[in-house]
Amino acid sequence: MRRAYERAGVDVGDLGPDPVVAFGRWFADAAAAGVAEPNAMVLATADAAGAPSARTVLLKGYDGRGLRFFTNLGSAKAAELAVNPRAALVFPWHAVSRQVRVVGTVVEVGRDEVEVYFASRPRDAQLGAWASEQSTVVPSRAALDAALAEVAARFPGDVPTPPGWGGYRVVPQTWEFWAGRAGRLHDRLRYRRTEQGWTIERLAP
Numbered sequence: 001m002r003r004a005y006e007r008a009g010v011d012v013g014d015l016g017p018d019p020v021v022a023f024g025r026w027f028a029d030a031a032a033a034g035v036a037e038p039n040a041m042v043l044a045t046a047d048a049a050g051a052p053s054a055r056t057v058l059l060k061g062y063d064g065r066g067l068r069f070f071t072n073l074g075s076a077k078a079a080e081l082a083v084n085p086r087a088a089l090v091f092p093w094h095a096v097s098r099q100v101r102v103v104g105t106v107v108e109v110g111r112d113e114v115e116v117y118f119a120s121r122p123r124d125a126q127l128g129a130w131a132s133e134q135s136t137v138v139p140s141r142a143a144l145d146a147a148l149a150e151v152a153a154r155f156p157g158d159v160p161t162p163p164g165w166g167g168y169r170v171v172p173q174t175w176e177f178w179a180g181r182a183g184r185l186h187d188r189l190r191y192r193r194t195e196q197g198w199t200i201e202r203l204a205p
């Protein structure tokens with residue numbers, strides 16, 4: 001698979017004018033090739049002083065508005081996004097010798113959308129969202145388990161959306177599609193948002 005992709009490379013004509021369509025095609029290729037968790041993306045944010053941090057989150061929907069993920073609104077990443085609503089994303093699809101990068105601004109997902117998504121999650125995940133004050137220090141594993149047992153008893157039926165849980169959408173300013181080629185002269189195509197639409201440029205590898 002790796003060798004096949006190295007031979008294939010990528011050119012402007014292959015990806016087309018719309019980066020969302022191009023991303024969809026590559027996402028489907030990654031899934032079909034058996035990339036584990038192809039929707040896992042590294043999300044980089046920075047605090048007010050510019051200190052960066054990065055972690056993996058799951059892509060839960062994308063369209064012309066941006067790329068959506070869900071998280072705890074009290075987390076470290078949420079605090080960073082509150083003071084600096086910009087982010088970078090990386091999809092590291094090593095198994096197919098491809099990488100997609102996104103840089104953009106970040107907006108919070110509307111409450112209606114958050115509730116629809118939360119309702120679709122498995123019960124364990126819903127309870128976990130209530131039990132875990134993400135990014136805070138906990139005294140022990142036992143304390144987390146006790147918190148989970150407490151919320152499971154509190155919500156024997158439907159689990160409501162925690163007020164401190166929500167989502168964000170990264171609104172791309174640039175997308176970059178990277179394809180590994182033999183001989184290390186890899187292909188990189190960047191889509192840059194301009195007033196006229198997307199400008200596509202080839203970058204040196």
Ligand SMILES: Cc1cc2nc3c(=O)[nH]c(=O)nc-3n(C[C@H](O)[C@H](O)[C@H](O)COP(=O)(O)O)c2cc1C
Pocket residue numbers: 037040053054055056057058059069070071072075076077078134135
């Ligand atoms: C494969 C994978 C998927 C993850 N998906 C999410 C996610 O969708 N949302 C989330 O809040 N954390 C997710 N996490 C956990 C984050 O990487 C991170 O530990 C957590 O969000 C706290 O980050 P923060 O302290 O920087 O806010 C995931 C971790 C892994 C390894």
